[in-house]
Amino acid sequence: MATTSTYHDTSLAYPDGVPKTLADAPLVAGNLSFHDVTELVAGHTEKKTPLFWFFGFSVALFLMGIFGLSISYLVWNGTGTWGVNNPVGWGWAIVNFVWWVGIGHAGTLISAILFLFRQRWRTSINRAAEAMTLFAVACALVFPTFHTGRPWLDYWMLPVPNQMAMWPQFKSPLMWDVFAVSIYGTVSLLFWYTGLIPDLATIRDRATGLRQKIYGILSMGWTGSNRHWRHYERAYLILAGLATPLVLSVHSVVSFDFAVSIVPGWHTTIFPPYFVAGAIFSGFAMVLTLLIVARKAYNLENLITLDHLEKMNIIILVTGTIVGFAYITEFFMAWYSGVAYEQYAFRNRMFGDYAWAYWIMMSCNLIFPQLFWFKKFRRSIGVMFFISITTNIGMWFERFVIVVSSLHRDYLPSSWDYFSPTIWDAGLYIGTFGLFFTLFFLFLRFFPMVAIAEIKGVMPQANPHFYDHAHGDGAAGDASEATVEAVPAKSDEVGR
Amino acid sequence: MINSIKQKFAEHANQNVGLLAEFSDPGALVHAVKALRKRGYSRLDTFTPFPIHGMDRAMGLGTSLLGYLVFIGGLTGCALGFLLQWWTSAVAYPINISNKPLFAVEPSVPIIFELTILFSALTAVGGMLALNALPKPYNPLFFSDRFVRATDDGFFLHIQESDSQFDRASTAKALSEEGALAIEYVSHDGAEDVNPDA
Numbered sequence: 001m002a003t004t005s006t007y008h009d010t011s012l013a014y015p016d017g018v019p020k021t022l023a024d025a026p027l028v029a030g031n032l033s034f035h036d037v038t039e040l041v042a043g044h045t046e047k048k049t050p051l052f053w054f055f056g057f058s059v060a061l062f063l064m065g066i067f068g069l070s071i072s073y074l075v076w077n078g079t080g081t082w083g084v085n086n087p088v089g090w091g092w093a094i095v096n097f098v099w100w101v102g103i104g105h106a107g108t109l110i111s112a113i114l115f116l117f118r119q120r121w122r123t124s125i126n127r128a129a130e131a132m133t134l135f136a137v138a139c140a141l142v143f144p145t146f147h148t149g150r151p152w153l154d155y156w157m158l159p160v161p162n163q164m165a166m167w168p169q170f171k172s173p174l175m176w177d178v179f180a181v182s183i184y185g186t187v188s189l190l191f192w193y194t195g196l197i198p199d200l201a202t203i204r205d206r207a208t209g210l211r212q213k214i215y216g217i218l219s220m221g222w223t224g225s226n227r228h229w230r231h232y233e234r235a236y237l238i239l240a241g242l243a244t245p246l247v248l249s250v251h252s253v254v255s256f257d258f259a260v261s262i263v264p265g266w267h268t269t270i271f272p273p274y275f276v277a278g279a280i281f282s283g284f285a286m287v288l289t290l291l292i293v294a295r296k297a298y299n300l301e302n303l304i305t306l307d308h309l310e311k312m313n314i315i316i317l318v319t320g321t322i323v324g325f326a327y328i329t330e331f332f333m334a335w336y337s338g339v340a341y342e343q344y345a346f347r348n349r350m351f352g353d354y355a356w357a358y359w360i361m362m363s364c365n366l367i368f369p370q371l372f373w374f375k376k377f378r379r380s381i382g383v384m385f386f387i388s389i390t391t392n393i394g395m396w397f398e399r400f401v402i403v404v405s406s407l408h409r410d411y412l413p414s415s416w417d418y419f420s421p422t423i424w425d426a427g428l429y430i431g432t433f434g435l436f437f438t439l440f441f442l443f444l445r446f447f448p449m450v451a452i453a454e455i456k457g458v459m460p461q462a463n464p465h466f467y468d469h470a471h472g473d474g475a476a477g478d479a480s481e482a483t484v485e486a487v488p489a490k491s492d493e494v495g496r
Numbered sequence: 497m498i499n500s501i502k503q504k505f506a507e508h509a510n511q512n513v514g515l516l517a518e519f520s521d522p523g524a525l526v527h528a529v530k531a532l533r534k535r536g537y538s539r540l541d542t543f544t545p546f547p548i549h550g551m552d553r554a555m556g557l558g559t560s561l562l563g564y565l566v567f568i569g570g571l572t573g574c575a576l577g578f579l580l581q582w583w584t585s586a587v588a589y590p591i592n593i594s595n596k597p598l599f600a601v602e603p604s605v606p607i608i609f610e611l612t613i614l615f616s617a618l619t620a621v622g623g624m625l626a627l628n629a630l631p632k633p634y635n636p637l638f639f640s641d642r643f644v645r646a647t648d649d650g651f652f653l654h655i656q657e658s659d660s661q662f663d664r665a666s667t668a669k670a671l672s673e674e675g676a677l678a679i680e681y682v683s684h685d686g687a688e689d690v691n692p693d694a
Contacts, residue, residue: 034648035649038649167585171600175607180610183611183613191617194624198647220630223635223647224546227628229547231562231628232628233547234563238620242617453546457547462548468523
């Protein structure tokens with residue numbers, strides 16, 4: 001047992017926290033103890049609500065009011081209040097749906113895929129990113145739900161017996177979407193909640209009265225027993241293994257909505273990987289936008305360090321470039337296919353009525369993220385905040401270009417038309433920000449926004465071998481004098 | 497039969513009755529677990545704020561059974577996804593469109609896949625809770641005031657009273673010799689400090 005495993009060695013190699021490269025950077029800065037981490041994260045759910053929270057929450061509630069108004073007006077009058085026309089039957093509703101679902105990919109990517117790749121820096125951001133995923137999926141589901149026009153008949157999309165004795169058309173990509181997105185939401189919720197159980201127990205053990213009861217029920221009597229951790233860690237690993245193909249499949253299925261049709265500009269096999277890369281790209285940008293503000297507001301700079309942000313910026317650079325490469329590949333394929341309709345669709349994107357949208361998309365998604373090739377920009381809060389915003393603008397326009405510019409020029413020139421949104425399109429879109437931020441502010445207030453147990457697990461002092469100098473080699477059954485003496489020496493730190 | 501079930505429940509209720517000892521850090525805890533197992537104790541458990549690397553091996557625990565449960569759950573979801581699409585489109589309400597097959601595997605793959613994932617994930621979480629016997633609203637360990645730190649920065653070792661080696665005085669002494677900072681006896685009546693030197 002004298003030899004330490006290489007898995008833990010990276011954090012032990014730099015006890016003073018002086019990293020030589022980004023990969024060696026300490027995962028928790030500021031020389032924090034386990035108790036400091038608990039105080040830092042759980043403390044925010046216990047302290048007096050800060051003033052900025054009330055300010056932000058009231059803005060979110062105001063937008064939530066716009067949401068309620070837009071939904072009511074829509075249900076009362078029907079989807080004709082939107083700018084959708086013939087041939088652009090899928091307007092902002094589908095653009096917004098795909099945009100929100102895309103954003104919802106980052107959380108599960110961070111929790112599942114980075115977990116499987118043992119990217120331990122994920123522990124500082126995964127909780128907030130998972131919450132963001134859930135809320136983004138909730139916002140996304142608003143659009144298809146109400147795009148049906150008669151949302152009270154939406155149960156026709158579920159495999160339940162109905163008065164027509166008919167069943168859903170399972171050969172339709174739109175049905176696949178119903179299953180993929182709702183199951184993605186469910187599994188993301190399970191994943192998030194499973195991760196939360198130990199941290200809710202932490203809050204329970206610090207609380208009294210009603211608070212203790214509520215968190216007690218939520219944490220289900222968790223004690224941190226190692227016999228429990230054994231099944232828990234296995235469950236977490238399995239969930240990560242399940243969520244990884246799931247997260248890749250969801251945006252693939254969303255892209256099938258387009259790719260399985262025959263509309264020029266939609267009918268391409270590149271869509272699934274290109275949509276998934278775009279989803280990760282926009283999701284990371286949204287996580288970045290939220291965490292740049294949250295880490296500052298809640299003094300979490302030691303847990304969500306600049307090194308973590310830099311790593312996220314690298315992912316944004318990579319996925320942004322993949323997306324840009326996919327745009328160029330689409331053009332090549334249109335030219336190479338020799339299909340006149342396809343070639344027209346892509347020329348029209350670049351120079352047609354919606355060329356402005358196309359160039360916004362190109363500059364935001366392909367050009368701006370290239371700034372991240374420079375370390376100076378990757379570590380600049382201002383630059384990364386700017387790019388996180390432009391990325392989400394760009395990704396919204398990507399969906400707009402795909403949906404609207406493809407539809408407004410279909411095969412039949414007599415049906416060509418120009419699409420303009422109405423104020424109710426905009427109202428519902430802005431309203432979903434209200435829904436998103438209302439939920440996110442509630443999350444920040446009542447839940448631990450950083451995974452406490454996980455972050456403790458990646459700290460160097462979590463490794464039993466960290467104490468080897470004090471305990472000899474820690475050999476089994478070796479109840480030496482040194483062990484007994486060494487332990488009380490540290491008791492002043494523990495006896496807090 | 498009924499008596500054996502009753503006994504199982506009684507054993508379960510009493511599994512957290514015994515001596516609870518606090519240790520200073522993960523290294524001391526792993527060391528103590530190994531030492532106490534060497535002394536012949538088997539019904540022991542540790543309580544820590546995060547899973548400790550190597551503790552499963554120190555406690556002699558094998559791999560969790562959960563993977564097998566999830567495999568069964570996944571197969572159920574897979575079969576259900578297949579049957580659902582086949583039965584609704586080929587049996588319950590067949591619609592002939594251009595004489596295409598009523599059911600084909602290819603367009604059914606996405607929903608079969610999604611249902612496989614859904615059932616596996618539900619089994620993973622439900623199975624984890626079931627194997628851990630959670631939710632567990634009552635636990636005698638919560639009588640201990642020290643124990644709240646098990647979810648913060650405390651590292652605890654617990655030896656069940658039902659362990660064949662258990663003897664309140666000698667076990668407390670053993671725990672103390674292995675470096676315990678504080679020892680308590682926890683039962684359904686509450687927690688009381690134990691002086692290992694008494």
